[in-house]
Amino acid sequence: xxxxxxxxxxxxxQIGVELTIALRKIYGNSQVVAxxxxxxxxxxxxxxxxxxxxxxxxxxxxxxxIRQNITQIYLLAAILSATGEKSPGLAWHLNMQxxxxxxxxxxxEKLNKVYWPSSIxxxxxxSPKKDCPQQTIIEPITVYGISKYAGEFWCNYxxxxxxxxxxxxxxxxxxxxxxSPGGGTTDYAVEIYHEALECQHYKCFLKEDTYLPMMxxxxxxRATIELMEAPADRISIRTSYNVAAISFSPSEIAAEIxxxxxxxxxxxxxxxxxxxADSWPQSINDSxxxxxxxxxxxxxxxxxxxxxxxxxx
Numbered sequence: 001x002x003x004x005x006x007x008x009x010x011x012x013x014q015i016g017v018e019l020t021i022a023l024r025k026i027y028g029n030s031q032v033v034a035x036x037x038x039x040x041x042x043x044x045x046x047x048x049x050x051x052x053x054x055x056x057x058x059x060x061x062x063x064x065x066i067r068q069n070i071t072q073i074y075l076l077a078a079i080l081s082a083t084g085e086k087s088p089g090l091a092w093h094l095n096m097q098x099x100x101x102x103x104x105x106x107x108x109e110k111l112n113k114v115y116w117p118s119s120i121x122x123x124x125x126x127s128p129k130k131d132c133p134q135q136t137i138i139e140p141i142t143v144y145g146i147s148k149y150a151g152e153f154w155c156n157y158x159x160x161x162x163x164x165x166x167x168x169x170x171x172x173x174x175x176x177x178x179x180s181p182g183g184g185t186t187d188y189a190v191e192i193y194h195e196a197l198e199c200q201h202y203k204c205f206l207k208e209d210t211y212l213p214m215m216x217x218x219x220x221x222r223a224t225i226e227l228m229e230a231p232a233d234r235i236s237i238r239t240s241y242n243v244a245a246i247s248f249s250p251s252e253i254a255a256e257i258x259x260x261x262x263x264x265x266x267x268x269x270x271x272x273x274x275x276x277a278d279s280w281p282q283s284i285n286d287s288x289x290x291x292x293x294x295x296x297x298x299x300x301x302x303x304x305x306x307x308x309x310x311x312x313x
Contacts, residue, residue, distance in 0.1 A: 010076030083183030118240035172213035
């Protein structure tokens with residue numbers, strides 16, 4: 001077996017930082033090359049190789065893949081839901097072209113594996129609200145969701161047509177204490193912890209009873225690595241896997257926080273992100289991920305909240 005050499009594109013982002021650290025623990029620091037257009041994240045400094053890289057520059061990306069003897073790529077660079085609505089053309093261009101550049105290079109260089117995240121944003125108002133299944137009506141209404149849905153089928157196409165082993169998860173909202181969120185509709189669930197600690201007050205941009213699928217970052221990182229390490233013959237979904245952990249509303253997370261900070265209060269001022277949240281399912285069915293590669297979350301709302309405060313303090 002050849003020794004894996006992994007390139008993480010978008011390593012300074014919310015998922016990228018923690019995924020890079022986790023991969024370095026498994027494969028060795030020197031075997032995981034972190035890259036981003038942004039400054040190297042402080043948490044990554046001194047932990048392994050870092051290159052400044054623009055996924056839109058296909059030639060330079062290709063040069064790096066060859067020069068570094070890359071065998072696997074994790075492509076995390078993207079413009080997220082709320083940010084994408086402000087500049088749809090840019091979001092579509094970056095999210096699509098970046099993926100196509102990586103898929104082309106993976107095909108040409110016969111890379112072992114590629115990881116690319118999708119999102120619950122692929123679902124739309126016509127998708128089932130509760131226990132939303134893997135195969136269902138998918139009619140996204142954000143440019144982010146449209147780009148992720150198209151991306152899923154490009155992944156499927158490159159797998160069937162060129163045998164590129166590409167794997168994907170439809171992430172729910174992700175919550176982390178290490179890195180800041182990147183302009184998504186579920187970001188409130190990260191901000192609320194910081195504001196609770198700093199000023200015991202939070203202005204929430206979603207309504208109090210808005211249920212959304214969420215996941216604590218340690219579970220998301222573990223899901224990603226477990227999927228990537230599963231034998232290829234266990235992978236039945238080549239678009240993107242539904243993966244679930246917890247679903248809650250702003251009022252439920254606020255009640256959980258009040259157990260730790262009794263003086264905490266929230267005011268609800270829904271903005272344009274409410275319409276995005278309303279278009280997504282409230283909970284996700286991930287029975288196929290459970291069946292194919294044994295997925296199981298570890299964190300519920302109370303366990304996550306305790307862990308967030310322990311680390312943020």
